[in-house]
Amino acid sequence: GQQVMQIPQYQHVQEGEDFTTYCNSSTTLSNIQWYKQRPGGHPVFLIQLVKSGEVKKQKRLTFQFGEAKKNSSLHITATQTTDVGTYFCAGQGASGTYKYIFGTGTRLKVLA
Amino acid sequence: DTAVSQTPKYLVTQMGNDKSIKCEQNLGHDTMYWYKQDSKKFLKIMFSYNNKELIINETVPNRFSPKSPDKAHLNLHINSLELGDSAVYFCASSRQGASTGTQYFGPGTRLTVL
Numbered sequence: 155g156q157q158v159m160q161i162p163q164y165q166h167v168q169e170g171e172d173f174t175t176y177c178n179s180s181t182t183l184s185n186i187q188w189y190k191q192r193p194g195g196h197p198v199f200l201i202q203l204v205k206s207g208e209v210k211k212q213k214r215l216t217f218q219f220g221e222a223k224k225n226s227s228l229h230i231t232a233t234q235t236t237d238v239g240t241y242f243c244a245g246q247g248a249s250g251t252y253k254y255i256f257g258t259g260t261r262l263k264v265l266a
Numbered sequence: 267d268t269a270v271s272q273t274p275k276y277l278v279t280q281m282g283n284d285k286s287i288k289c290e291q292n293l294g295h296d297t298m299y300w301y302k303q304d305s306k307k308f309l310k311i312m313f314s315y316n317n318k319e320l321i322i323n324e325t326v327p328n329r330f331s332p333k334s335p336d337k338a339h340l341n342l343h344i345n346s347l348e349l350g351d352s353a354v355y356f357c358a359s360s361r362q363g364a365s366t367g368t369q370y371f372g373p374g375t376r377l378t379v380l
Binding site (some may be wrong): 162185191196198202242244246252255256 | 311
């Protein structure tokens with residue numbers, strides 16, 4: 155079945171450093187979403203990417219969808235302590251079902 | 267007003283008991299989901315209902331039974347609880363449609379089985 159892996163599993167950065175998490179799907183995706191989960195909280199939607207090669211920015215966050223629609227990345231510039239949390243990608247299969255498979259997540263810690 | 271609410275927030279129970287978790291959404295969404303998040307933070311989909319119809323039923327023990335009395339509610343009943351059922355259970359909802367699947371998650375129910 156479809157699998158979605160993320161690397162790294164954990165990342166500790168100093169405040170102000172950049173951070174990137176990578177998401178890889180075993181199958182071609184119709185679209186991909188990114189979520190952030192703060193410690194003790196619930197996943198919160200960040201963005202959805204649909205087109206091959208799409209790049210979207212939200213302030214210090216840059217999201218990219220690969221040309222083959224099998225991978226994606228999230229880059230945070232100049233991390234802040236408020237960026238702490240677990241970042242998940244969630245991919246929807248090309249068959250367009252309702253099901254999103256969540257990635258394994260990357261836990262980010264930002265040291266002040 | 268909370269968009270997606272779950273009750274209870276915490277649930278501590280003994281092995282072998284039966285328990286239910288309730289979920290309600292006031293977003294007018296047609297699709298609702300149950301996810302299980304284990305201690306390693308892996309988030310796995312369990313079930314999904316669209317307009318009260320079961321559309322996703324992952325490989326989950328049949329001790330777990332979802333019920334959707336109407337499209338604003340999705341409950342999860344668990345029979346004969348086991349230690350391995352300890353996890354955080356999240357309910358989520360989204361508008362109908364494959365390309366508009368932004369999911370809104372509830373606050374979660376932390377289930378501890380002793």
